Each structure stands twice: as C-alpha cells, then as structure tokens.
Amino acid sequence: MRTTTRQKIFIYLLIALTLVVFVGPILWFVMLAFRAPGDTYSNPPTFFFKPTFESFYVTFINPGNNAAQLRNSLIVSTRTIMLSLPFSLAAAYSLSRYRIRAKRFVMMWYIGLWMAPPIVFIIPYFILMTWIGWAGSYQAMIVLLQTITIPFSIWLLKSFLDEMPFELEEAALVDGASRLQAFVRITLPLALPGIIVTSIFAFVFSWNNVLFPLVLSKQATATLPVGAISFFASTGIYWNQIAATAVVTMLPPMVIFLVLGRYVVRGLTFGAVKG
Amino acid sequence: MPRLLSTKTVPYLLLAPSLIVLLSLVLYPMGFALINSFRFWNLQTSPTPVSFVGFDNYKMVFTTTPFLAALKNTVVLSVLATCAQFCLGMGIALLLYTNLRGMSVVRALLIMPVSVAPIVVGFLFRYLFAPEGGLLIWLLKGVGFPVPPQGMLGNANTALLSIGMADTWEWTPFFAIVLYAALLNSPQEIIDAARSDGANKLSMLWYIFLPMVKPIAAFLIMIRFMQLFNSFDLVYVLTGGGPGTASRTLSFNLYQEGLVNYNIGLTAAMTWIIVIIVAVIINIYTMVVFRGQEW
Numbered sequence: 001m002r003t004t005t006r007q008k009i010f011i012y013l014l015i016a017l018t019l020v021v022f023v024g025p026i027l028w029f030v031m032l033a034f035r036a037p038g039d040t041y042s043n044p045p046t047f048f049f050k051p052t053f054e055s056f057y058v059t060f061i062n063p064g065n066n067a068a069q070l071r072n073s074l075i076v077s078t079r080t081i082m083l084s085l086p087f088s089l090a091a092a093y094s095l096s097r098y099r100i101r102a103k104r105f106v107m108m109w110y111i112g113l114w115m116a117p118p119i120v121f122i123i124p125y126f127i128l129m130t131w132i133g134w135a136g137s138y139q140a141m142i143v144l145l146q147t148i149t150i151p152f153s154i155w156l157l158k159s160f161l162d163e164m165p166f167e168l169e170e171a172a173l174v175d176g177a178s179r180l181q182a183f184v185r186i187t188l189p190l191a192l193p194g195i196i197v198t199s200i201f202a203f204v205f206s207w208n209n210v211l212f213p214l215v216l217s218k219q220a221t222a223t224l225p226v227g228a229i230s231f232f233a234s235t236g237i238y239w240n241q242i243a244a245t246a247v248v249t250m251l252p253p254m255v256i257f258l259v260l261g262r263y264v265v266r267g268l269t270f271g272a273v274k275g
Numbered sequence: 276m277p278r279l280l281s282t283k284t285v286p287y288l289l290l291a292p293s294l295i296v297l298l299s300l301v302l303y304p305m306g307f308a309l310i311n312s313f314r315f316w317n318l319q320t321s322p323t324p325v326s327f328v329g330f331d332n333y334k335m336v337f338t339t340t341p342f343l344a345a346l347k348n349t350v351v352l353s354v355l356a357t358c359a360q361f362c363l364g365m366g367i368a369l370l371l372y373t374n375l376r377g378m379s380v381v382r383a384l385l386i387m388p389v390s391v392a393p394i395v396v397g398f399l400f401r402y403l404f405a406p407e408g409g410l411l412i413w414l415l416k417g418v419g420f421p422v423p424p425q426g427m428l429g430n431a432n433t434a435l436l437s438i439g440m441a442d443t444w445e446w447t448p449f450f451a452i453v454l455y456a457a458l459l460n461s462p463q464e465i466i467d468a469a470r471s472d473g474a475n476k477l478s479m480l481w482y483i484f485l486p487m488v489k490p491i492a493a494f495l496i497m498i499r500f501m502q503l504f505n506s507f508d509l510v511y512v513l514t515g516g517g518p519g520t521a522s523r524t525l526s527f528n529l530y531q532e533g534l535v536n537y538n539i540g541l542t543a544a545m546t547w548i549i550v551i552i553v554a555v556i557i558n559i560y561t562m563v564v565f566r567g568q569e570w
Contacts, residue, residue, distance in 0.1 A: 025410075041405060086292075127307075258386060269491070272491070
C-alpha cells in the first residue's frame with residue numbers, strides 16, 4: 001500500500017498514543033516503586049523525582065517479608081510444571097500421533113476445563129485440604145494448579161508435535177527401533193524447543209495465579225501476589241511497598257514474554273495461531 | 276504409519292493419566308458440592324454438615340445473595356469488555372499491518388501488559404484510580420469526565436466500568452498482536468487484488484480483513500469472554516464487589532458466600548447453578564468455534 005507522508009504521520013501519532021496508553025501505566029507503576037515513601041501521590045502528578053531503593057529494601061531485604069514469598073512463588077511454579085509435564089507430554093503425544101476415538105471430545109473437554117471458573121473448585125478443596133492436613137502446604141497449591149497447566153500444556157504441546165514430520169519416527173521404526181526408542185531418540189530432541197516453551201508458559205500461569213495461593217497457602221507458604229495483597233489488610237495502604245512487590249512479581253513474566261517474542265502469540269492461543 | 280497404529284491400547288494408556296488426574300480433580304469438588312447443596316452447613320458454627328434441607332439452599336441462592344445482580348454484572352462486563360477489546364485490538368492490528376518502519380518493535384512492546392498478573396493490574400489501576408492524586412483521575416478530570424466524588428471505584432455507576440477498563444487495558448494488546456499475526460498469515464494476493472480493484476477502507480475491513488481473521492477472532496473472543504465471565508482477581512483488588520453489590524461478579528459472589536461467610540451448603544448450591552450456566556456457554560462456544568476443525 002502506498003501511504004502518503006500525511007497518512008504516515010497520522011499512523012505514527014496513533015501508534016504513539018497506543019504505546020502511551022498500554023506501556024505508560026507500567027512505567028508509572030515502576031516509578032512508584034522507586035519513589036520515597038511520602039511521595040505517593042501529588043496533584044498534579046510529578047514525573048521527576050530522586051529515585052530511591054528504600055521500598056525494595058524494606059520489602060525484600062530488611063525486614064524483607066517478601067523475600068520468602070519470592071522463594072515460595074519459585075518453588076510452587078517450578079514444581080507445578082515438573083508435575084504437569086509428564087502427564088501433558090504423554091497425552092499430547094498420544095493425541096498427535098494416534099488415531100483416537102473421541103479425540104475431538106477429549107480436546108474440547110481439556111479446553112472447556114481450562115475455561116471453567118476456578119472459584120468453583122476451590123471451596124471443596126479448601127475443606128478437603130484441612131481434613132487431610134495439607135492446608136497451607138505447597139502440595140495443595142501445586143495439585144490444584146494442575147487443572148490449569150495440564151489442559152493448556154496438552155493443547156500447546158500437541159500443536160508443536162503436529163508440526164514435526166512423522167516420517168522421521170517412521171524411518172526409525174523401519175530400522176528396527178522400538179516405539180520408545182524412536183520417541184526418546186527422535187521425537188524428544190526435536191520437540192525440545194516446544195516442550196521448553198510450553199513449560200515456560202505453564203510457569204507464568206502458575207506464577208500469576210492468585211486465587212489458589214490466596215485460599216490454600218499460609219503465612220510461611222504464601223506466594224508473591226498474596227504477599228502484595230497483605231499490604232491492604234493493615235492500616236493504611238503502603239503504596240510504594242505494594243509497587244515494589246508488584247514490580248518484582250511482574251518482572252519475570254514480562255522478561256520471559258519479551259524474550260519469547262513470536263512464541264507468545266502461539267502460547268497464548270494454545271497453539272491455534274502459529275505467530 | 277501402520278506400525279504405530281498397530282497397537283490399540285498404547286494411545287489410550289498414554290492419554291489415561293492426564294484424564295484420570297483431571298477427572299478426579301474435577302469430580303471431587305462437583306460431587307462434594309452436589310451432596311452439600313442439599314444440606315445446611317455453615318463452617319463458622321459446625322465443622323461437619325448439620326442437616327438435610329432439600330432444595331432450600333437453591334432457593335436461598337436467589338433470596339439471600341444478590342445472585343441475579345451478580346449474573347447481570349458478569350454478563351454486562353463480559354460482553355462489553357470483550358467487544359471493546361476486540362474492536363480496539365483489531366484497530367491496533369490494522370495500524371501494525373501498515374508495516375511501516377518500527378512496527379515490529381511496537382508489536383514486541385505491546386506484549387508487556389499481557390504478561391502482567393491480573394492481580395498486579397488490579398493494584399496498578401487502584402493506584403491510577405486513587406480519588407486524590409491518581410493519574411487516571413487527574414487525566415479524566417482534565418478532559419472533563421464527570422468523576423464522582425467517591426472516585427471511580429467507589430461509585431455504583433462507575434465501579435463495574437472501572438473493572439472493565441482495567442481488563443481492557445491488559446487484554447487489548449493480546450487481541451492486537453494475535454490478530455496482527457493472523458493478518459500476516461493470510462494470503463496477501465487477495466488483499467493486493469482487492470486494493471488494486473480500488474476497494475475503499477471500509478469495504479476492505481468488512482469483506483477482506485474481518486473474514487480473514489474470523490476463525491482466530493472467534494477463538495480469542497471465546498477465551499476472553501470466559502475469562503471475563505470468571506472475573507475474580509480484578510474485582511477482589513479493585514472494588515471488593517462494591518459499592519453495595521454494584522460490581523459483584525458471579526465468582527466474587529461465590530467467594531463472598533463461601534470463604535467470607537463460610538456458608539458451605541449455600542455455596543455448594545450456587546456452585547452447581549454457576550457450573551450449569553458456564554457449561555452451556557462453553558458447549559455452545561466450542562460447537563461454533565471448532566465447527567469443521569480437523570483433529
């Protein structure tokens with residue numbers, strides 16, 4: 001399309017507006033984390049100030065109540081993907097490579113489950129976890145998070161496996177390899193990028209989840225989002241400290257998404273759009 | 276091919292673990308809710324169910340909790356926010372699709388809001404909406420928007436709108452980058468042909484661009500509609516369902532009844548009503564969205 005200079009200027013203005021609207025608020029919040037405690041609001045807003053690490057120091061170093069939550073977030077998210085990966089990989093391989101009756105139904109059921117309201121699961125589990133003594137444990141959160149990560153991982157892994165040429169595995173089988181050998185030597189190495197991308201997305205989903213930790217964690221196992229929420233409970237809202245915790249919460253997913261680039265489209269659409 | 280297909284049981288054995296895990300994770304709470312929906316049980320007064328009460332809990336969902344108001348809020352929020360996100364996202368996707376210099380950088384930056392945890396988006400917007408000194412309030416007042424004296428979150432007319440704005444901020448870029456990818460994946464010859472035939476912008480949009488992204492758009496709208504229908508995180512941080520019940524969603528209503536009032540019997544009945552509503556919507560959606568899809 002030939003665009004005139006005037007059209008170009010107009011398009012760039014709209015793009016600039018888009019960036020201000022969608023990236024601006026993130027920067028504004030990051031700025032809050034670096035402001036001095038007294039400098040939360042001002043009317044009119046001020047854009048220039050002397051940055052300080054005080055909020056980060058208070059939240060993560062001394063007394064550093066949120067440092068343990070950062071560790072908990074890492075533990076819960078990592079263990080969640082470690083548990084869901086074997087289940088999802090087996091199912092995705094089966095759905096991608098074999099002709100299965102009711103395949104359509106199974107795929108629909110997985111995504112339907114992913115779209116179900118998580119709140120309906122949580123109350124019975126809140127009671128069950130108390131009964132079996134898992135209340136406030138990592139396991140309680142990790143098990144419940146599987147309802148999100150397994151369906152998602154199966155869909156995304158299947159899309160990666162579907163793309164891999166079947167002929168390579170077939171050739172290995174013709175050469176006398178067993179199905180397991182063909183999977184381990186041929187399929188797994190080729191599927192590794194897809195497996196890594198899927199795990200990273202599942203990690204982000206667990207990392208960003210708040211409902212399950214909110215209900216199932218205790219003080220010692222609380223994750224970062226729960227830690228940020230707890231600032232609201234006390235008298236007055238410590239905005240700078242909330243922002244410091246929130247910035248640390250949003251940083252890993254943001255860096256991951258920026259690095260993954262075009263895979264983000266694919267990941268967030270369950271592999272439906274190749275990106 | 277034939278050798279892999281020879282064994283009939285292997286594929287089902289591979290599929291079984293995930294199905295068993297997920298089925299049991301779902302069947303337990305559903306069964307629990309079904310049984311307890313017919314019992315009176317408040318966790319504050321008794322650690323175990325008290326008595327059989329027939330369908331009383333189901334009636335009380337409508338009489339003692341603002342269920343219908345929450346349903347209305349949920350539907351309004353889901354429909355309007357999904358529409359806004361699709362329309363704005365499509366607009367931005369078409370801007371990116373001009374493929375002027377620098378658009379790939381813009382596309383990359385637009386991923387940022389999508390990665391932010393909804394709970395953090397809640398904090399961010401609560402800060403932006405702070406009645407005294409919030410940046411967004413300052414801007415809204417600047418352009419002459421009638422900001423209510425209690426602030427956007429504290430007023431019954433604007434609370435739900437504010438939640439919708441926060442969600443739209445986070446997910447419009449998602450529509451934009453996915454629809455942009457869909458446009459790039461579409462056959463360029465058709466677009467070039469339509470352009471050289473002198474189609475104007477509006478008919479290009481209606482007859483070329485929208486039909487091209489239709490399958491993807493249907494999928495995105497389905498996911499987003501359901502996520503909005505399940506809205507909890509933003510409601511929890513921004514308004515707590517208030518003022519009154521002005522921004523209470525179905526999920527928040529369930530949370531309030533179950534984990535604040537600890538009314539387990541009533542919550543169980545509400546769970547089943549919500550599950551039936553959601554199951555109907557998801558079934559209709561998947562039938563429409565995945566019609567004719569080859570697996």
